[in-house]
Amino acid sequence: MFIDIDCSQMKKYNQNAYGDYFVSKRYPDEAMLIAVLSDGLGSGIKANILSCMTATMLLRFIEGGQIPIRKAAEIIMNSLPVCQIRKISYSTFSAIKVDDDGNAKIVEEGNPEFIWIRDNEVIQPDYDTIPSKTFKNRKMRVYKINLKLGDRLIFCSDGVTQAGLGGGRLKLGLRREGLIVLLKDKLKEHPDISSTEFSQYIVNQARNIETDRLPKDDISACVLYFREPREALVFTGPPFHQEKDSEYARIFANFKGKKAICGGTTANLISRELNRPITMDTTISIGKLPACSYMDGVDLVTEGILTLTKALEYLEANTPDIDNAAGKLVKFFLDSDCINFMVGAKLNQAHYDPALPIEIEIRKNIIKKIAAVLQDKYFKKVNIQYM
Amino acid sequence: MDKKISVNVCLGTTCFVMGSSNLQELIETVPAKYGDKVEVSGVPCLGLCSIDWEFSKAPYVKVDDEIIKEATVEKVLKAIDEKLKK
Numbered sequence: 001m002f003i004d005i006d007c008s009q010m011k012k013y014n015q016n017a018y019g020d021y022f023v024s025k026r027y028p029d030e031a032m033l034i035a036v037l038s039d040g041l042g043s044g045i046k047a048n049i050l051s052c053m054t055a056t057m058l059l060r061f062i063e064g065g066q067i068p069i070r071k072a073a074e075i076i077m078n079s080l081p082v083c084q085i086r087k088i089s090y091s092t093f094s095a096i097k098v099d100d101d102g103n104a105k106i107v108e109e110g111n112p113e114f115i116w117i118r119d120n121e122v123i124q125p126d127y128d129t130i131p132s133k134t135f136k137n138r139k140m141r142v143y144k145i146n147l148k149l150g151d152r153l154i155f156c157s158d159g160v161t162q163a164g165l166g167g168g169r170l171k172l173g174l175r176r177e178g179l180i181v182l183l184k185d186k187l188k189e190h191p192d193i194s195s196t197e198f199s200q201y202i203v204n205q206a207r208n209i210e211t212d213r214l215p216k217d218d219i220s221a222c223v224l225y226f227r228e229p230r231e232a233l234v235f236t237g238p239p240f241h242q243e244k245d246s247e248y249a250r251i252f253a254n255f256k257g258k259k260a261i262c263g264g265t266t267a268n269l270i271s272r273e274l275n276r277p278i279t280m281d282t283t284i285s286i287g288k289l290p291a292c293s294y295m296d297g298v299d300l301v302t303e304g305i306l307t308l309t310k311a312l313e314y315l316e317a318n319t320p321d322i323d324n325a326a327g328k329l330v331k332f333f334l335d336s337d338c339i340n341f342m343v344g345a346k347l348n349q350a351h352y353d354p355a356l357p358i359e360i361e362i363r364k365n366i367i368k369k370i371a372a373v374l375q376d377k378y379f380k381k382v383n384i385q386y387m
Numbered sequence: 388m389d390k391k392i393s394v395n396v397c398l399g400t401t402c403f404v405m406g407s408s409n410l411q412e413l414i415e416t417v418p419a420k421y422g423d424k425v426e427v428s429g430v431p432c433l434g435l436c437s438i439d440w441e442f443s444k445a446p447y448v449k450v451d452d453e454i455i456k457e458a459t460v461e462k463v464l465k466a467i468d469e470k471l472k473k
Contacts, residue, residue, distance in 0.1 A: 264399035264432025280398070280429040282414065290398035290408075293431050303431070305400050350401040350436035353443050357404050 001100055001149055002229035002337045003033050007222040008199035010207055012043040012159075012215050019047030019218035020157045021055040025063065026379045031100040034062050037222050038093040039111060039157040041083055047091075047218065054080070054091040062097055069097045070130075070142050073107035078134045089138060094155045102147035102226060109140040112161045115154040115180060116145070120187050122180055151226045154183060156202065159219035163206035174209060195223040229381070231257030232336035236304055237344030237363050238265050239387040248342065248387055249273035253297070255340075260332050263304030266344065267293060289325045300332050305351070308366045309359060315373045333374060338381040343367050345386055392425045392470050394463065395449040399432030406458075407446035413463060425467055 007022040019042065024035035038055040040047030054076060061072035073095060080089045092110025106114065116123045125145045132138040147153070156179070165173035174182075182205055186193065193201075202221035207213055233255045239248050249270050252259065261267045271278045278301065281291040289310055290303040302325040310326035311333070320330055333339060343364060351360050367384060374380040394417065396402075396410045417427045435447045435454065444456035450466040 264397075264430075265434060265437070267431040268434060278431060280431065282428060288408065290403050290431075291429060301431070303398065303400055303403065306403065348401070348437050350443070350445065353401075355405070355443060356401065360400065360404065 001102055001147075001226045003098065003100070004195045004225040004227060004337075005033065005035060005223070006195040006199050007035075007037065007220060008196075008203040009221075010159075010203050010215050010219040012218050015044040015218075017045045017048040018220075019043040019051060020159070020220040021048065021051035022220060022222055023055045023059050024222075025059060027063070028375075028379075028381075030065075032097065033099075034059055034095070034097050035155075035222065035224070036093060036095045037111065037155050037157065037220060038091050039159075039218065039220070040091045041086065041088065043218060050091045054093050058093060058095050062095065069095060069105045069107055073109065073140055073142075074130060074132075077109050077130075077132050077138060077140050082135065089135070092158075096153070096155070096224070098147070098224070102151070104143075104145050104147055104153075106143040106145065107140055108143075109138070112156055112158055112176060113141070115176070115183065117152045117154070117183060117187065118148065118150065120184055120191075122184075147226050149226055149228065152187075152198075153224040154179075154198075154202070155222040155224075157218060157220040159215060159217035160202060160206045160221055162217060163215070163219065164209035164211070165216070167209070167211040170209060174206060192227075195225045198225070199223045229337035230335065231255075231338050231340070232260070232332065233257060233340045233342065234260045234262060234332075235266055235270065235342045235344075236262040236308065236367065238263075238269055238346040240345040242346075244387065245269055246273050248344075252342065258299045258332065258336060259297070260300040260302070260329065261295070261298055262302050262308055262329070263344075264290075265348070266304065267295065267301050270298070271295060292325045292328060300328055302326075302329055305360055305363060305366065308363070308370065309361060312366060312370050312373065315370065315377070318377075333370075333380070334378065336380065338383070339371075339374060340383045341367055341371065341385065343384060343386050391423070392451055392467060393449075394425060394427040394467065395430045395433065396427065396458075397433040397435065397445075397447045397449075398429040399434075399436065401436040402433075402446035405443075405445040407448075410446060410448060410458060410460060410463065413460060416460075417464075417467070420464075421467065421471070424471065 020039045036055040036058045038051040040051030094108045094111040096106045098104035127141040127143045162173040164170040199221045206219045280293045293301040307325045311329040314330045371382040448455045448458040
């Protein structure tokens with residue numbers, strides 16, 4: 001299973017720092033993911049520091065597997081100081097450790113209980129309560145659950161469940177019940193919604209029910225979605241042995257998932273072998289990149305080296321949503337979980353003419369760099385096949 | 388003359404960096420000048436640079452069947468004019 005995770009946040013109004021802190025990390029070797037959401041007492045910078053410390057320390061404790069998640073959370077719960085004025089703990093937290101098979105351990109201290117949705121119904125899991133040895137009335141909940149394909153987990157700060165508190169319509173705020181209704185309605189409408197969109201939706205809805213649409217507390221929503229990985233294939237460069245063109249073209253045609261072609265010669269090759277015409281976008285290329293082309297059954301057709309080089313630049317600089325061929329290629333990558341590259345090893349002599357700009361790189365090198373950034377920065381699974 | 392003249396501007400990597408990015412203005416200027424007698428479009432690659440590479444004559448443009456090497460806007464317009472005269 002692939003775990004699609006994202007978190008959206010909104011600051012309390014008039015504050016310039018987030019009082020909630022979210023951190024998550026994937027461990028590809030152990031096929032595992034850890035995520036922590038912490039809510040710091042108060043708001044602004046002070047809350048930001050408290051929640052950031054709690055979240056990052058908890059993540060450090062859990063990773064590496066030296067301390068079980070339950071023990072790590074207990075240490076933090078027992079050590080968090082108490083605010084002199086409010087007599088409550090400095091921060092609250094939720095943490096999850098989950099593997100690709102869906103075995104999850106979750107701890108919560110002070111945060112609203114997470115919501116587990118399967119087939120658009122909420123599941124109420126059992127939990128153990130562990131009281132703090134050092135502080136009265138402080139306790140944490142520990143869950144051990146098994147997730148299945150299609151399940152969703154929603155963690156949020158109390159800024160979501162208490163949204164609208166004291167306002168006109170909802171005297172007691174949105175509360176867990178209200179949030180569940182919102183979630184179910186949205187899922188009925190968009191059963192396949194991504195975690196990014198879903199978390200943004202929750203945060204926006206919470207803001208909308210606040211009086212004057214001004215958040216009275218920091219609002220955070222973290223969503224985990226367990227689903228089949230989205231597969232993608234990128235065909236770039238003609239194969240070294242021309243007689244294998246038709247074989248590779250067939251592999252490309254039979255691939256189940258999204259497909260892209262990067263390269264003019266490559267596009268012509270596929271067009272010829274599969275007998276599918278290419279039409280070029282009639283708009284003038286934007287910036288310094290050739291425009292995209294269109295082919296039946298292919299999601300994206302672009303020029304090769306220049307577009308790949310630019311896409312690598314965008315991926316490294318984290319600049320999505322750029323309206324050119326490389327921007328579209330970046331979106332294609334980011335909308336996939338497992339990305340397969342078929343890289344042709346044939347060289348085009350013309351690219352080695354010294355008259356050409358130095359930026360024209362060897363295809364294999366660019367693909368290697370793109371694969372590295374997709375893996376390390378965007379947590380994608382990448383396969384490269386040379387042909 | 389009934390048949391349209393077709394102009395294909397190669398937008399492959401070599402041609403693009405060697406100047407066809409500037410030839411794209413033809414997509415707008417040619418219809419303005421010749422109306423619907425001439426049709427201009429980009430193509431992903433004409434495949435000429437890899438055959439003709441030692442001469443480095445990119446960018447390439449094809450006006451009907453005629454290949455224009457080291458194409459410029461002027462050269463392409465001249466070729467269109469000559470075709471229209473025939």
